Amino acid sequence: MDWREVAVTVSSDGEEAVADLFYQLGCTGVSIEDPEVLLNYIESGEWDYHSFGEVKLTGTSVVKGYFAEDDELGEKLGKLDLGVQELLKRSPDWVIQTKGLTLKEVDWETAWKAYFKPVRIGKHILVKPTWEQAELLPGDIVIELDPGMAFGTGTHPTTTLCLKTMEGIIKPGQTVFDLGTGSGILAVAAAKLGAKVEAVDLDSVAIKVAQENVDLNGVHDRVRVARGDLGTVLTGQADVVIANIIADVILILLPDLKRILHPNGEFLASGIIDNRADEVEEAIEGAGLEIIERILDSGWILFRARWANRESV
Structure with a gap:
């Protein structure tokens, strides 16, 4: 089965709210890429086996959700878009950008193994x-x-x-x-x-x-x-x-x-x-x-x- 990865870049204060949108839609996987968390772990020495290069604090996080590309995909993406628009109404100062791409199931497995x-x-x-x-x-x-x-x-x-x-x-x-x-x-x-x-x-x-x-x-x-x-x-x-x-x-x-x-x-x-x-x-x-x-x-x-x-x- 193919999967649709939807990445939402949001101001760090909004990462949990965006993640919650994915969960409410029955998303089968959610990940949060927070540069501040990453930098803290690199500086602590706990992730010294990784090579991330320079990590910059941007004030934003990337929340990724994964949806099966089935008959329900269009409806779920529509609801996600409405949810994002509602978040912008409540918090107009947040930065929110959305993009999506299709992944093969093997791509997902490889992405986990790399990190x-x-x-x-x-x-x-x-x-x-x-x-x-x-x-x-x-x-x-x-x-x-x-x-x-x-x-x-x-x-x-x-x-x-x-x-x-x-x-x-x-x-x-x-x-x-x-x-x-x-x-x-x-x-x-x-x-x-x-x-x-x-x-x-x-x-x-x-x-x-x-x-x-x-x-x-x-x-x-x-x-x-x-x-x-x-x-x-x-x-x-x-x-x-x-x-x-x-x-x-x-x-x-x-x-x-x-x-x-x-x-x-x-x-x-x-x-x-x-x-x-x-x-x-x-x-x-x-x-x-x-x-x-x-x-x-x-x-x-x-x-x-x-x-x-x-x-x-």
């Missing part, structure tokens, strides 16, 4: 693409990954924030719910840390890729992958609920937490751009939780929270 290299995260986690070799150290928790057409390679700050935090809090025998699993990277990590995991996503492509990565890592006995609305296909309660999504979806799922999060459990909310952080923090506290940690990386926020009044939950 995805082994990366160490936290103390012991090593995320390694299936086609790369890496030197292992004692105690390494190796996550083999083929992201395919699902978000989540481990290199974006929203994912690294989750992995670093998970490494410190997830204990063997716990139950973890991974909401919006994408490539399944967080579900696999939780399983390799000893947890039993329920991983859910709305997107059929993500479910396929996540299951493949679960099988690839040999954790199929500890991870169940299911398709459905975030939080509604789950039964029981988790010791840790992880939502590495976007601010708007996190706000929607908060009412479900009383049903799916154990009274002594913890909630990890990531994927939150810093200009939405106060709004999300207020909503989390309004849902009856208290913020334990607020962690920032390259303009992205992770909230670690637990029930404020655990006896009454």
Whole structure:
């Protein structure tokens, strides 16, 4: 199948709003190219194996979405155009430019492989693409990954924030719910840390890729992958609920937490751009939780929270 890559260049403040447009249209993959995030990682030394040349801060980001070239493509592109025009009405100072091109499925796979290299995260986690070799150290928790057409390679700050935090809090025998699993990277990590995991996503492509990565890592006995609305296909309660999504979806799922999060459990909310952080923090506290940690990386926020009044939950 051929795919249409639609790239929207937008002022950095609008990258999450544009990404949300793609998600609302059922886009099977969304990526954000933010020069500021890239520069921060290069300067930190974490991406020293890449050769990007000079990175210039432009004040804009490029948000890319990928659509199957099927009978619904024209309708989806029309809705995307209307959504972009509505954003311009609300924020006339934003710069927004849109362009599109057709990709063969093999082009997509090649694009991932060109930029995805082994990366160490936290103390012991090593995320390694299936086609790369890496030197292992004692105690390494190796996550083999083929992201395919699902978000989540481990290199974006929203994912690294989750992995670093998970490494410190997830204990063997716990139950973890991974909401919006994408490539399944967080579900696999939780399983390799000893947890039993329920991983859910709305997107059929993500479910396929996540299951493949679960099988690839040999954790199929500890991870169940299911398709459905975030939080509604789950039964029981988790010791840790992880939502590495976007601010708007996190706000929607908060009412479900009383049903799916154990009274002594913890909630990890990531994927939150810093200009939405106060709004999300207020909503989390309004849902009856208290913020334990607020962690920032390259303009992205992770909230670690637990029930404020655990006896009454």
